[in-house]
Amino acid sequence: MSSEIAFPSPQHRRHGSSAGQPLTRRDGVLKVTGRATYAADNHPEGMLYAVTAVSSIARGRVTALDVEAAKAHPGVVEVLTPANRPPLSHDPDDKIPPFGFRVEVLQDDTVRYVNQPIALVIAETLEAATEGAALLNPQYEVESARTGLENGERFDTPAVGVGAPSRTAYGDIDAGLAAAVRVTEADYVTPPQYHNAMEPHAVVAQWDGDRVTLDMPNQALALSCAAYAAYFGIPAGNVLIRSPFLGGGFGSKAILNGPQILAILAARMLDRPVKLALTRAQMYGPVGHRGQTWQKLRLGTDGEGRLTALHHHVLAATSSFDEFMEPAANASLPLYASPAILAEHDGLRLDTGTPGPMRAPGEASGSAVLEVAMDEAAIACGMDPLEFRLANYAETEPGTGKPFSSKSLRECYAEGAKRFGWSGRPLEPRRMRDENGFLVGWGMGTAVFHCPHFPAEARATLRADGTALVETAGADMGQGAWTALAQIAAEALGLDPDQVELHSGISSLPDGGIAGGSGHTASAGLALHNAGVDAIARLAELATADPASPLFGAGNIGVEARSGRLHRRDDEGRSESYSEILARAGQAEVVGTAKAARDPAVAEAHALFSHGAVFAEVKVDPDLGQVRVTRLVGAFAAGRIINPRLVRSQYFGGMIWGISFALQEEAVTDRRTGRIMNADLAEYHVPVNADVPSLDAILIPEDDPYVNPLGVKGVGEIGITGTVGAIANAVWHATGVRVRHFPIRLEDLLVNQRDVTSAFGN
């Protein structure tokens, strides 16, 4: 494949600035015609296939592997085990900051979770490698698996998520609870969930001396290069990662994992390119997941339905050998005005693979539970759930008192409620039926997501023909980054997006930061914007210093870039095209570069969040407990919208994930062995089209002068938050049954319904 990918987009039309326009994806045609080359589509000359053999026990030791049998299988070239695994230059037990995890790379014969790689078989064909792995017939010394509350090991943890504090206290929680007229208290459970990106984790590794080229889906190119370089003892510049397309990542492709490191190691050891692609089942272990949580909420309210205390305690599962935990309680920090808030976490060590960031890590599981608890508290206060949330609206960030850089949540509530038709909702459950006798319920939840910003760099080259090349090593996971980033660059360059070629997805380009935390458009976008501005400034210098230019001497007054021309700011009529300026200067191009990061002072002074409100309607069969989500309306305010089509898709995707979380997703673990019993897409359910009703995502206009110079917040994850709770609350409203675990199952809704008059039968 070519090492650089260009995205032509001849069909785009421009109306003023292209930013804000609903352009279609630049890579759309390549993808729907099957011409997009994903990592595992690469087949370099002489390539071998690697397959991991994985443990079937959760805890213990591998006592024997029949390496001879595997090696004797025709086509098998080598078997890597702890006995012959070549050394790494960085200790795999030592985490590489900032986001490094401890990786499982055959450092010893210990087994710590099911599906842990215990050997790597490399062969001439995939079939041979697969059968070779099967022939290893591992023998184990088995220790009892710790799989739940009963046998997991509790521990205090200083940090949750990626370095977030595990305990944050605002005000005096005990005093707040004591002052309450009512305390609503309940326990909730969220299940382990797996990312299940459509494209499995894969790598094609090719060494050339001490340089390595890795075709792999990757959400964090520069950080990954540095980490791979550390493991292999080479300079970061010697690692080239090509990641032009990702078939989804959801956080799981931002972290280095053991299997890929082993494949790269095998390629070096055997001096041939090696491909490894995990099977679906093998993705349930070494590549992260959303860990299980047990959550307790205590909400104190006064006589007017105002919170006096909000206590969110989370017991979060992690592995026996690393620390990532869902920072779920922190979802309660930025949202509701309560004089006392306590968000705290404990850890629970289980024999599972280490959890990792999965779309809205912490926010998804924390918001799901918080929004149900808020619903319960509203009911206890005899208030409409929306009215209750408005009574607890935070005008400034709770606890810190910082102003929000912008917050349009009130507008989200109002617009969402209006579009949904929320008013007139009966307070009591089981009051609404449709024409067929099905129970109807309405529920809502608030959505919130923080706005991280990652340092990023970019380059913008204006070319003699008046077009531009812009470059940054970003990642398009399907969200449409290539399109939105090109729109931002085009705007800065005063060009039509058709005239802007974007190169991205390859690590040799300027560091585009991380595609994570919903911060990619803001981070890489700002770098591209600044690079564009820099290129225009250099061009302007050429023109204003050139006596032959109509812009000569305009240096102080300034020029504006529009439609491929620089205009004198005070005199529209005096302008010159980019090509003319470059031609006269005898230059083939002018190059602008930029580094962009958040101004720490701005971040210090403001609370930075996107907000939203989600309203859900469900119908429930009164006898059978079968639930269908029939309507979902979300209204979101996330600063400036670069491309409403892509943004709406992100909201839809998040809301659909919310359906999944509320009603379907769960990794079912055998309590005795720790084995995951539904590690495939037939049995690990995520919604199909028929589960998804008409979705409505309203884009609430929001102008944010502080969050970053572009005014862009993030949209990738917020859609899940709010939605899960909205659906669960709607189920309660339909049935009167409060389910405090996810997913909500058929049997949960059978309880106590025998005595309720059925609409069916005669």
Place this chain on the structure above:
Amino acid sequence: MNRFDYIRPVSVPEAIAAAAVPGSAYLAAGTNLLDLMKVGASRPERVINITRLPGLDRIEWLPDGGVRVGTLVRNSDLAYDERFAKTFPVVAEALLSGASAQLRNAATVGGNLMQRTRCAYFHDLAGACNRREPGSGCDALGGENRLQAVLGWSEHCIATHPSDFCVPLAALDAIVEVEGPHGGREIALDTLHRLPGATPEQETALLPGELIVALRLPAEASSFSRNARYIKLRERTSYAFAVVSAAAALEVEGGTIRKARIALGGVAAKPWRAREAEALLEGKQATAQAFAEAAELALAEARPSGDNAFKIELAHRIVTRALSLALEGTPQAMPALPASPFPALSGANHVI
């Protein structure tokens, strides 16, 4: 995947001869067999592809009004055959509620009948499973058994048969035509799948090497065409196996039930025909009370095999529902969500 011989016979006798070798497996569309081979739960030494056998892909109407369906007829082709769907609507509805459009387009009649259990431990080589490896034990007992059987199970195996198609077939007295090393014979669909007893590995009544060549529905089964429904509960709206399901078919005259047929899916190692419940209804007025009694009787023997008592309650309710919907009448057109308790809803105006 282990190495195996691959044979593509061109005639039924040739196929049967090839299958005489122990360790052979017939391969139809492979949507079940190949999955099992990939995980290693099935390791045949000889795979006999039957998809090129001539003459087995036809739907033939018999002079008496019955139908004979060749084993290679695709699930979709059968469900969308106009005359078939009109005559045996409950079968078409069950077919369209199964799997996904892509799978139904590939899956064959015989393959659907002979598909193996979805018991997770059967698929998981690290687990003990009497059905996969006789005598090894049953890890589903005491394991994650929420979806396992509530009828006809034994302590040797608590698995269910997953087919939707088979449920109305059992209700309608379908017959399976088989050819084998010792000639042809017929097996009532209701006796094709065996309850586990002490030998769960003996899953069906087929003898080694026997090949299903056709499925027959008797003419009498068409008498239910006006009052027959299949209802399936599942955890997503499509592309999911039944938690429990029921087929109900009635012949009603002036409010009196002349004939009734009831079968349940997802509750046992076979599609579960509820003959006593049928008998109870015959001659009775079609009332909610009568349906509830029938459901009670259908599940009288049910007992949880683990964490699944709720399935008994659900099965009870779904029998009642299937009967009352059958009484309401077979829908004029195939519902947009076949077998769903929900009527057509906005946003779902096609079969999914």
